[in-house]
Amino acid sequence: xTRVLAWAIxxxxxxxxxxxxxxMTEFSxxxxxxxxxxxxxxxxxxxxxxxxxxxYSTVMALLTIVIGVLIVVPTAYWVRLYLPRLRPVVEFxxxxxLVIPPIVIVFGYIRLYNTSSWLPMTGSSTGTNLLLLCxxxxxxxxxMYRAVDTGLRTIDVRTLTEAAQSLGAGWFTIMSRVILxxxxxxxxxxxxxxxxxxxxxxxxxxxxxxxxFGPYLQLMGANKAYEPAALAVIAFAITWACMGLxxxxxxxxxxxxxxx
Amino acid sequence: MTRPLPSRENSPLRxxxxxxxxxxxxxxxxxxxxxxxxxxxxAADGGFxxxxxxxxxxxxxxxxxxxxxxxxxxxxxxxxxxxxGMAAAVIHGGLPKAFRGPLMTFxxxxxxxxxVALAFAFIATLGPAGLVTLWLRSEFGVxxxxxxxxxxxxxxxxxxxxxxxxxxxxxxxxxxLDGLKREWREAAETLGASGLQYVRMIALxxxxxxxxxxxxxxxxxxxxxxxxxxxxxxxxxxxxxxxLFAQIRGDVLGSPGLGYALALGMxxxxxxxxxxxxxxxxxxxxxxx
Numbered sequence: 001x002t003r004v005l006a007w008a009i010x011x012x013x014x015x016x017x018x019x020x021x022x023x024m025t026e027f028s029x030x031x032x033x034x035x036x037x038x039x040x041x042x043x044x045x046x047x048x049x050x051x052x053x054x055x056y057s058t059v060m061a062l063l064t065i066v067i068g069v070l071i072v073v074p075t076a077y078w079v080r081l082y083l084p085r086l087r088p089v090v091e092f093x094x095x096x097x098l099v100i101p102p103i104v105i106v107f108g109y110i111r112l113y114n115t116s117s118w119l120p121m122t123g124s125s126t127g128t129n130l131l132l133l134c135x136x137x138x139x140x141x142x143x144m145y146r147a148v149d150t151g152l153r154t155i156d157v158r159t160l161t162e163a164a165q166s167l168g169a170g171w172f173t174i175m176s177r178v179i180l181x182x183x184x185x186x187x188x189x190x191x192x193x194x195x196x197x198x199x200x201x202x203x204x205x206x207x208x209x210x211x212x213f214g215p216y217l218q219l220m221g222a223n224k225a226y227e228p229a230a231l232a233v234i235a236f237a238i239t240w241a242c243m244g245l246x247x248x249x250x251x252x253x254x255x256x257x258x259x260x
Numbered sequence: 261m262t263r264p265l266p267s268r269e270n271s272p273l274r275x276x277x278x279x280x281x282x283x284x285x286x287x288x289x290x291x292x293x294x295x296x297x298x299x300x301x302x303a304a305d306g307g308f309x310x311x312x313x314x315x316x317x318x319x320x321x322x323x324x325x326x327x328x329x330x331x332x333x334x335x336x337x338x339x340x341x342x343x344x345g346m347a348a349a350v351i352h353g354g355l356p357k358a359f360r361g362p363l364m365t366f367x368x369x370x371x372x373x374x375x376v377a378l379a380f381a382f383i384a385t386l387g388p389a390g391l392v393t394l395w396l397r398s399e400f401g402v403x404x405x406x407x408x409x410x411x412x413x414x415x416x417x418x419x420x421x422x423x424x425x426x427x428x429x430x431x432x433x434x435x436x437l438d439g440l441k442r443e444w445r446e447a448a449e450t451l452g453a454s455g456l457q458y459v460r461m462i463a464l465x466x467x468x469x470x471x472x473x474x475x476x477x478x479x480x481x482x483x484x485x486x487x488x489x490x491x492x493x494x495x496x497x498x499x500x501x502x503x504l505f506a507q508i509r510g511d512v513l514g515s516p517g518l519g520y521a522l523a524l525g526m527x528x529x530x531x532x533x534x535x536x537x538x539x540x541x542x543x544x545x546x547x548x549x
Binding site: 002003005006007009010012013016017019020021022023024026027028071072074075078079082083086090093094096097098099100101102103104105106107108109110111112134135137138141193196197200201202203206207214217218221222225228229231232235236239240242243244246247 | 274275277278280281284285287288289290291292293294295296299342345346348349350353354355359365366368369370372373375376377378379380381382383384385386389390391392422423426455480483484486487490491494501504505508509519523526527530531534
């Protein structure tokens with residue numbers, strides 16, 4: 001009885017998930033009348049706007065990861081080592097981007113950093129790019145911090161630091177050559193998740209008027225029939241690849257115990 | 261371990277280490293949000309006012325919040341039920357153990373597959389020219405639209421949101437389900453309880469705070485979703501995030517202060533749902549360790 005019920009709900013769920021994935025794939029192949037073809041993909045991939053926006057978002061995602069790592073790793077390390085009492089505060093702040101809707105955060109950016117403000121970041125396209133980058137780093141903060149903090153928990157930060165210090169290492173050397181390699185898997189997990197989030201992000205890019213992949217997707221959706229389905233397949237593949245890479249690096253770490 | 265590290269351990273200088281973090285989050289998280297929150301209470305002359313908050317009480321804005329809340333509520337409720345069911349089926353329902361790993365990985369993917377692309381997937385499936393719509397029409401003569409189903413509506417939005425709600429539920433309820441001890445079930449069975457009695461009188465009461473907490477998180481998750489809604493319905497549907505989006509783009513409400521108040525309303529609703537979720541889930545952890 002329980003087993004029948006379990007199978008029923010499980011299969012129902014699988015059905016619900018497979019249907020749209022199958023639907024979008026099937027639809028994306030229907031561009032040429034009567035036969036299945038890859039025309040929609042060919043058209044999309046050849047579209048200069050696709051190439052430009054996709055490249056833009058890829059670069060933004062990579063830069064977001066760099067900023068995220070530069071902010072999160074030293075902070076998580078420092079808090080763990082010297083300021084344990086500050087941990088609840090820092091943790092609370094890193095959770096805020098999950099609580100405050102991104103649309104509200106970017107609303108604040110637009111009002112706070114407009115051309116007539118004390119820090120006119122939206123005045124130039126470089127400034128706006130930078131602002132968007134900071135917005136993405138903020139969105140990624142919860143995931144990055146949790147990943148890195150979990151990574152730090154598995155190593156003896158204090159002993160490693162003392163060992164490095166007694167060998168004469170400075171702060172930068174400790175960070176880049178001792179701590180970072182030890183939490184690399186955690187950092188990579190956070191990085192792939194960040195990539196998956198940033199690559200298709202819509203609200204921030206649209207409201208800051210940046211030529212990113214998310215707004216491009218929306219534009220195509222409003223004007224084309226088959227291309228959006230092809231784009232959805234591509235976006236799903238990217239998300240899947242990111243999650244797959246997280247699983248991969250986590251597994252690799254499990255099977256290579258640190259040499260002692 | 262106890263030997264203090266030289267110099268930094270107790271000097272006020274150690275706070276310098278978190279300065280970049282505090283500066284960054286201050287500039288790009290706290291300050292912008294604070295500006296919006298304060299803006300909701302600031303009159304044109306700079307003084308304090310409640311006019312903007314009271315100004316939210318118009319039929320159109322009330323309706324926008326109400327539709328948003330309804331969509332979030334139903335997608336969270338159905339998402340929790342199905343997600344709980346699927347997770348329980350795999351963890352306690354006697355399904356092959358090999359199902360668990362792939363289900364969890366897939367949930368990780370699907371819960372992150374939100375936004376514009378998700379809308380496309382559902383348009384290609386349940387939209388006017390979608391796979392299922394056409395199939396139902398040609399094979400069974402069922403016209404979905406005539407039956408009252410429209411993807412570009414609240415119902416359509418709920419069906420679409422479930423695609424990231426169910427996987428999120430599976431991911432966050434799984435640890436709680438793992439916490440259900442085998443002994444409890446065996447003890448109940450020894451005392452003559454049926455499977456249903458065990459679920460109704462033991463498993464559910466223990467899981468209840470967890471389930472409620474996860475429900476609140478799903479609610480907040482749906483409430484903040486903008487991209488999927490915009491890609492699905494354009495700006496035709498009057499829900500709070502779409503209204504705010506239009507307000508930021510072009511001041512459709514005709515009053516910046518009202519825009520701040522609208523945003524504040526969203527922060528408050530999402531904040532309450534999240535706080536509730538955290539409180540409930542911490543409570544339930546006492547049992548499920």
